[in-house]
Amino acid sequence: MDMDVFWADQLAEEAIIRAKKERRIVTCRGAASPSGGKHIGNLFDAAKAYMVHKAVLKKGYQSRFVFTHDDRDPLRNIPSKLPRLDGKWYMVDENTKKKLEKYLGVPYSRTPDPFKCCDSWSVHFATLWENGVRALGMKDAEFYFAEDLYEAGRFDSCVQAALEKLDVSRKIIKKFQESKESDYIPFDAICGKCGKIMGKAVSFDIEKKTVDYVCTGRDLAGKYAIQGCGFRGTTTFRGGKLPWSFEWPAQWSIWATTFEPFGKEHAEGSWPRCSVIAREVFEIEPPIPHIYEFLLINGEKMSTRYGNVYIAQEMLQIVEPEVFLYFYTKRSKKQRSLDLKTIHLLVEDFEKAERVYFGKDAADEKNRENMARMYESSFASVPKKMPFRLPYHLAVMVANLVPDRSWERSLQILKETGHVKEPLPADDEMQIKRRLELAAHWLDIFAPEGTKIAVNENPPKDLTLALKEKAALKEFAASLDQAKTEEGIYEKLYEIPRKHKIEPKAFFRAAYLALISRDRGPRLAPFIMALGRGRVKELLEKL
Numbered sequence: 001m002d003m004d005v006f007w008a009d010q011l012a013e014e015a016i017i018r019a020k021k022e023r024r025i026v027t028c029r030g031a032a033s034p035s036g037g038k039h040i041g042n043l044f045d046a047a048k049a050y051m052v053h054k055a056v057l058k059k060g061y062q063s064r065f066v067f068t069h070d071d072r073d074p075l076r077n078i079p080s081k082l083p084r085l086d087g088k089w090y091m092v093d094e095n096t097k098k099k100l101e102k103y104l105g106v107p108y109s110r111t112p113d114p115f116k117c118c119d120s121w122s123v124h125f126a127t128l129w130e131n132g133v134r135a136l137g138m139k140d141a142e143f144y145f146a147e148d149l150y151e152a153g154r155f156d157s158c159v160q161a162a163l164e165k166l167d168v169s170r171k172i173i174k175k176f177q178e179s180k181e182s183d184y185i186p187f188d189a190i191c192g193k194c195g196k197i198m199g200k201a202v203s204f205d206i207e208k209k210t211v212d213y214v215c216t217g218r219d220l221a222g223k224y225a226i227q228g229c230g231f232r233g234t235t236t237f238r239g240g241k242l243p244w245s246f247e248w249p250a251q252w253s254i255w256a257t258t259f260e261p262f263g264k265e266h267a268e269g270s271w272p273r274c275s276v277i278a279r280e281v282f283e284i285e286p287p288i289p290h291i292y293e294f295l296l297i298n299g300e301k302m303s304t305r306y307g308n309v310y311i312a313q314e315m316l317q318i319v320e321p322e323v324f325l326y327f328y329t330k331r332s333k334k335q336r337s338l339d340l341k342t343i344h345l346l347v348e349d350f351e352k353a354e355r356v357y358f359g360k361d362a363a364d365e366k367n368r369e370n371m372a373r374m375y376e377s378s379f380a381s382v383p384k385k386m387p388f389r390l391p392y393h394l395a396v397m398v399a400n401l402v403p404d405r406s407w408e409r410s411l412q413i414l415k416e417t418g419h420v421k422e423p424l425p426a427d428d429e430m431q432i433k434r435r436l437e438l439a440a441h442w443l444d445i446f447a448p449e450g451t452k453i454a455v456n457e458n459p460p461k462d463l464t465l466a467l468k469e470k471a472a473l474k475e476f477a478a479s480l481d482q483a484k485t486e487e488g489i490y491e492k493l494y495e496i497p498r499k500h501k502i503e504p505k506a507f508f509r510a511a512y513l514a515l516i517s518r519d520r521g522p523r524l525a526p527f528i529m530a531l532g533r534g535r536v537k538e539l540l541e542k543l
């Protein structure tokens, strides 16, 4: 039988073969420019590289996971909303926006932090990103700033190669980007006068390692046209940056990159020309590529314009880190959507893999190994014994019933429903408390309309029920003296409407209307247990 092999194991094997041939360790790499709050779609970059890195280590080969902040990229846009270091988003007011507009065209590394808590724009958003990546469990990531790498001369030899082989560089660029001018020199200088990375290289000196430039204007991704100041100056190979088509392959060279994941936009755009530049200018083989699709949220593209951009920190307020990282262990050849309204489905999916891993649940043989590897890859270190998991939907229900979030009251409900037995081990208590907190946060922020409920003290005044519905509910109320367990209640919930010749659906609807003034609600049997049978009985008897 054909086993389903975990995708990261397949790639790890390829990476090891390649690294052995090159007599190197494996390097898995990701990168992003710290342009603002990097959303959870960008996390594919880090997560995919990390999982292959971990898979290489598991196979007993050396590996590192490197992530660079491409912070010599220019500030090209001022987002309408930006997150603070604590992960909370703030609207950018007009005043701040005006002040920041002066920096359009300046590298992120030399633009001030809009929140003034860090040394630069770059450090602020890079720190936020690093915190998110580490909080997700990817703890052995090595982070680097392009600014530091340029300053330290790590790019020198690549700048030199791109300039020395100017004819080759030009020929490749011309082939892929016909609109580029014929006197193109692949180096953008930071202007010594205005600080913008708008210095167009006009000549260079390989011996002295310098570039002469003139500060001209440039279109930044079509959004803003930046004016240059006209200044003419000379700088070193460290005083600017390689254009993206050269900088990306230069990083493959600097880090001896074995494996690198990237989004579909690069696969169709710069990957082909960067691969040619890698081979013909830097004389290296491009890394093993891995292309991922865009991530949709609730079926829609993420955009600050729609207000549906989320960062890792926000997800970690509704699910445990391992649950969220599990999302990234799945194959992503197809476009994927994360549905925040039904986040419990992701949790249940993860918990199924957990039970399979610990041998508590069956999976067909073809999938078992794959699921176990996905589970393992969701942790920095896998727990020794299976953690206690309070079902997420139940945690939401408790959060619903305990608006003041009292632990004593929550615990009491869980004991009544039979989900918690005394004595409660400290580990389990911690897990339950954490999940209740997460579910309560989900209920407050992401739950679809109507999930939040208030329980009636008395039957609602405007409640109109058919006579037989009322009679059935009263009989059900009386039966609650005997039906002491969830199963017992469940049986009555079907037996009684059958006797009164009512569809179960109509009966459930009547019960929800009486209890919470809605025509639907949480699963009824556990809900009644959680509310307390006495309380439900009292209310229904008043009908």
Ligand SMILES: [Zn+2]
Binding pocket: 085, 113, 115, 116, 117, 118, 119, 123, 124
């Ligand atoms: Zn800051």
Ligand SMILES: [Zn+2]
Binding pocket: 191, 192, 193, 194, 195, 196, 198, 215, 228, 229, 230, 231
């Ligand atoms: Zn200038």
